[in-house]
Amino acid sequence: MAKKSVPYSDAPINASLSSDEKIELLRTMVRIRRFEQAALKAYNENNIGGFLHLYIGQESVAVGGISLLGENDHVITAYRDHGHALAVGMGMNECMAELYGKKTGCSKGKGGSMHYFAPDKNYWGGHGIVAGQTPLGAGIAFALKYRNLTGCCLCYLGDGAINQGSYHEALNLASLWELPVVYIIENNGYSMGTSQVRSSAHPEGGLAARADAYEIAWDKFDGVSLYEIRAKVQTAIDRAHKESKPSVLEILTYRYKGHSVADANAEKYRSKEEIQRYMTEHDPIENWKATLIGEGVLTEENYKVIQREAAAEADASAEFARKSPFPDESEIFDDVYWEVDNRTASGTTGRHFFHG
Amino acid sequence: MPREITYREALKEALDEELAHDENVVIIGEEVAEYNGAYKVTEGLWKKWGSKRLIDAPISEAGFIGIGIGASMLGVRPVMELMFYSFAYVAFDQMMNNAAAVRYMSGGLIHCPIVVRGPANGGTNVGATHSHTPENIFANMPGLKVVSPSHPIDAKGLLKSAIRDNDPVYFMESTVLYGTKGLVPANEELEGGELLIPLGKADVKREGTDISLIAHGRAVLTCLAAAEILESQHQISAEVVDLRSIRPLDEETIMASVRKTHRAIYVEENKPFCGIGAQISSMIMEQAFDDLDAPVLRIASADAPAIYSPPLEKMQLPVPEEVVARALTLF
Known part of the structure; x- marks a missing residue:
């Protein structure tokens, strides 16, 4: 029987994937979803404070892009940051413990859900203010270029971020200074409860088409398929690596949950039918699973094992977080100033803190 | 013998010496390079150091200050010039959230060795928008350091220390002071061969x-x-x-x-x-x-x-x- 052709599977970056690598991409997406389901459960049990912005439904966008990165390639994103964190290789334990506000969290309980970081994995957060990370992403690209490193920065943002001034300033500078940054707009259709139609004026081509104004190459495509995401993000990465030029990519995706778990209107500004339609027709995990089964790389049995293992890992991370200690009160004043933490001459000269 | 130089020349000497001291030091701001500085603090430095080390930025403070902060996370040591410190207000999110709090929110994994300097003073008939003195506002935020020199010797010694500091330092000068003169020791008469005045010492x-x-x-x-x-x-x-x-x-x-x-x-x-x-x-x-x-x-x-x-x-x-x-x- 002739092999069913899946679009973009023939792109060189995809054709070179081994079966194991394909399974790992699936595993990462499943782990992200299971992690977030466990986080939602913990939130509903009042183990987590503040906001919880879930990524469920969008997993392919983080996993597809990040799977392409090499030694000098970096990632930065906004507050919906759990998926990117697991995709760069952060562990569920440290991520879940951060949600619980525990000392064993990736930011020692000081950042919370919106502020995950792992600079050792080239992951620079996790930023709470909409579009606030977009100049930082250009700055990371600036540093790579300044230090003569061939790399890039994938700077993720939501569709709601494109109306902030800092994004436009970053685009202008990225183009002007030829910075190797790839802006990836994760277009889930809603900036909190306001639909794209009600929030963004844009050219016919889409949100990314605004990049024309800055002479930046752009593309817009659907985000259900890992093959398509990988093929098209790779084009932008190549542009960054070879030409030191920025790109803007708009990837169409959908979040099943509300803007945050505290979003009381998650099923009011959009219909249940719409959510259901995306879940059945546009689920990136189901899509990739079907692709791999079609290729004979995956069996239903293997898939069940992956799901079971990811669920068990997520449950174990919640247990790890639950058992971990909260930070000690004395740690409130750690990690404010580098010089103080390192007890340098600068850090021990003059008064740095003014409480009490 | 200590020389008598202006506050402006003292700042320029500090910048020049730190450009020589560390190749990761880069000066970015509006008109800092080819124009020789709106207030001539960087005069001659572009000619000496070139376009990699002195970079003219468009009028886009949130953008270029944010880029400086991002670059500092990866080990570049940007010295950003605000033509007026009043313009910090359009870069406020970058300066107050990203530079000030990223170390804390990352549990100490990241730090931002950045200096943002420029004049923060009134008294020059430019109206309210260009006369802000935000030292109290920024000093209110833990994670930031705020410096305000009065004399040429302090301007030079503190700026050199600020550039070597591994935390964000917001360095507030005065256009009224740029032309004032004061005694500043030459490097050869100093122990260690350079003028470094520690932050935190009155x-x-x-x-x-x-x-x-x-x-x-x-x-x-x-x-x-x-x-x-x-x-x-x-x-x-x-x-x-x-x-x-x-x-x-x-x-x-x-x-x-x-x-x-x-x-x-x-x-x-x-x-x-x-x-x-x-x-x-x-x-x-x-x-x-x-x-x-x-x-x-x-x-x-x-x-x-x-x-x-x-x-x-x-x-x-x-x-x-x-x-x-x-x-x-x-x-």
Whole structure:
């Protein structure tokens, strides 16, 4: 029987994937979803404070892009940051413990859900203010270029971020200074409860088409398929690596949950039918699973094992977080100033803190 | 022999020396390179160091300050120039959230060795939008350091230390001071061969026994002039304490002076409400109450937006005569 052709599977970056690598991409997406389901459960049990912005439904966008990165390639994103964190290789334990506000969290309980970081994995957060990370992403690209490193920065943002001034300033500078940054707009259709139609004026081509104004190459495509995401993000990465030029990519995706778990209107500004339609027709995990089964790389049995293992890992991370200690009160004043933490001459000269 | 150079030249020497000291130091700002600096602080540096080390930015503070902060996370040491510190307000999110808090929110995994420098003063008839003095606003945020030099020697020594510091330092200068002169030692006469003044160390600019005039930035010069009048016309010996660094703060030098003189006035060109003087006078009250013979006074700029009208703007800022008059009420 002739092999069913899946679009973009023939792109060189995809054709070179081994079966194991394909399974790992699936595993990462499943782990992200299971992690977030466990986080939602913990939130509903009042183990987590503040906001919880879930990524469920969008997993392919983080996993597809990040799977392409090499030694000098970096990632930065906004507050919906759990998926990117697991995709760069952060562990569920440290991520879940951060949600619980525990000392064993990736930011020692000081950042919370919106502020995950792992600079050792080239992951620079996790930023709470909409579009606030977009100049930082250009700055990371600036540093790579300044230090003569061939790399890039994938700077993720939501569709709601494109109306902030800092994004436009970053685009202008990225183009002007030829910075190797790839802006990836994760277009889930809603900036909190306001639909794209009600929030963004844009050219016919889409949100990314605004990049024309800055002479930046752009593309817009659907985000259900890992093959398509990988093929098209790779084009932008190549542009960054070879030409030191920025790109803007708009990837169409959908979040099943509300803007945050505290979003009381998650099923009011959009219909249940719409959510259901995306879940059945546009689920990136189901899509990739079907692709791999079609290729004979995956069996239903293997898939069940992956799901079971990811669920068990997520449950174990919640247990790890639950058992971990909260930070000690004395740690409130750690990690404010580098010089103080390192007890340098600068850090021990003059008064740095003014409480009490 | 110490040379007499301007505050502007002192800053330029600091920048030039730090460009030589560390290849990761890069100067970015509006008109800093080819234009030679809006206030000529960077004059000649682009010609000497080239376009990799001195970069002209478009008028886009949120963008280029944010880029500097991002680059600093990866080990570049950007020295950003704000043509006016008033323009910090369009880069506020970057300066207040990203530079100040990323270390904390990452549990200490990241730090931002960035300097943002520029003039933060009124008194030049440019109206309210260009006359902001945000030292109190930024000093309010843990994670930031705020420096405000009054003399050329401080400008040079503090800027060099700020650039070598591994935390974000917001360095506030004064266009009124750029042309003022002062003695600055040449490197060859210094132990270690260079001028480094640590952040967090105040300087007693004039010793006295009867009252402490404590100040930062250009107000230090106002206090020195007031001290002259107090001595020559009123036989009052005033000590002038220059904070130099607002955060970190040298409270020991402040308290030692107050314990000696038993009277204190804080003088600043900042606004009075929650200004630096409010912080310092509160600390003096808490730590040296029994040493005081009179209430601690505060003198700041008039509590209105900076007025344009030149003769009236002069009346908005503290002048030596006002300091003298208020000082005399304490005796």
